[in-house]
Ligand SMILES: [Fe+2]
């Protein structure tokens with residue numbers, strides 16, 4: 001598992017991904033960790049297959065008992081099917097996840113972890129002195145879906161929005177936006193169901209000051225590429241399967 | 243899933259399926275008893291020796307049904323335990339893998355506690371499973387005992403039937419069906435026991 005620090009300030013953001021040990025037939029995912037002095041939040045901690053390498057990677061940054069918070073942007077297995085394992089490994093943790101998915105996510109087993117339901121209009125996660133905003137992103141692509149915005153680090157963790165299917169050893173940042181578009185087009189057209197939801201989300205996100213847009217698959221967008229992405233997404237027709 | 247876990251799941255599932263067949267047969271016996279009672283009543287003095295036997299058959303059938311109902315509840319507990327054990331074992335293996343992969347990491351040692359805990363709960367499940375299997379085997383033994391008793395009664399019924407004059411045939415049919423049913427119960431329960439016996443507390 002590759003680890004890259006993408007923000008270093010009063011707290012840290014670390015990106016985990018491009019796992020060499022990953023079986024070929026499961027989709028590659030990016031996991032993000034927000035680390036404060038005594039606590040640690042895992043964003044979209046990943047599938048059950050990824051649990052051991054992910055846990056091992058996190059141990060480079062925090063001890064198990066400081067992993068206090070998990071966040072699931074939505075209910076997909078590549079996002080959170082590891083929940084049952086985290087549930088047995090962590091003794092005092094919270095899972096922040098969309099309220100409407102609670103009864104579904106509990107199928108993965110969530111007994112010792114406290115499920116903190118995120119209401120449809122969003123909320124915050126407080127991690128010591130850091131306050132992260134939970135930005136509604138419903139229907140992008142899941143009907144109950146949130147992104148995480150850190151106003152201090154200026155990072156938006158954007159779940160499946162901005163995702164691309166990439167070669168396992170590809171760089172972690174987009175370096176040629178025009179070339180990258182082709183890797184994203186079908187993904188967004190096919191997985192994103194609603195043009196209206198997309199419009200509302202873009203309007204909301206354009207008001208945020210973003211340095212890094214960090215999706216759950218593929219590469220991150222930095223600087224001007226963030227705006228390029230929003231413009232490109234704005235113009236794209238989605239929901240093409242009907 | 244390991245082969246051991248797979249066969250454990252299959253063993254537990256087979257109890258429920260074998261026992262539902264036993265239930266059907268026990269109900270048949272109960273019906274045969276009611277039938278025999280009616281015939282014995284009509285036969286009057288000619289079937290005097292048969293009357294207490296019908297009550298006995300009926301009681302035996304009722305007890306078997308009760309036993310099997312209890313065992314079914316137990317089998318469900320055993321199934322949940324198997325699921326639980328599977329989850330704990332998976333967790334333990336993954337935790338161990340994580341600990342190994344984390345070698346050299348600053349906080350690698352902090353993984354030891356979850357590994358130890360997972361191992362303990364896995365072993366707990368294994369022990370409890372063995373304990374519960376032993377108890378279940380005891381209950382299955384009781385059903386077998388009932389089936390054997392039913393076969394003895396069936397043999398007696400045949401003798402009594404031979405003295406029942408024109409009722410001989412119908413009473414013999416009753417004895418026959420009790421015997422057949424007892425045989426089926428015996429075989430099914432025996433299969434359950436064989437499937438489970440490898441998990442018994444040794
Ligand atoms: Fe998804």
Ligand SMILES: [Fe+2]
Pocket residue numbers: 076078079159160216217
């Ligand atoms: Fe995804």
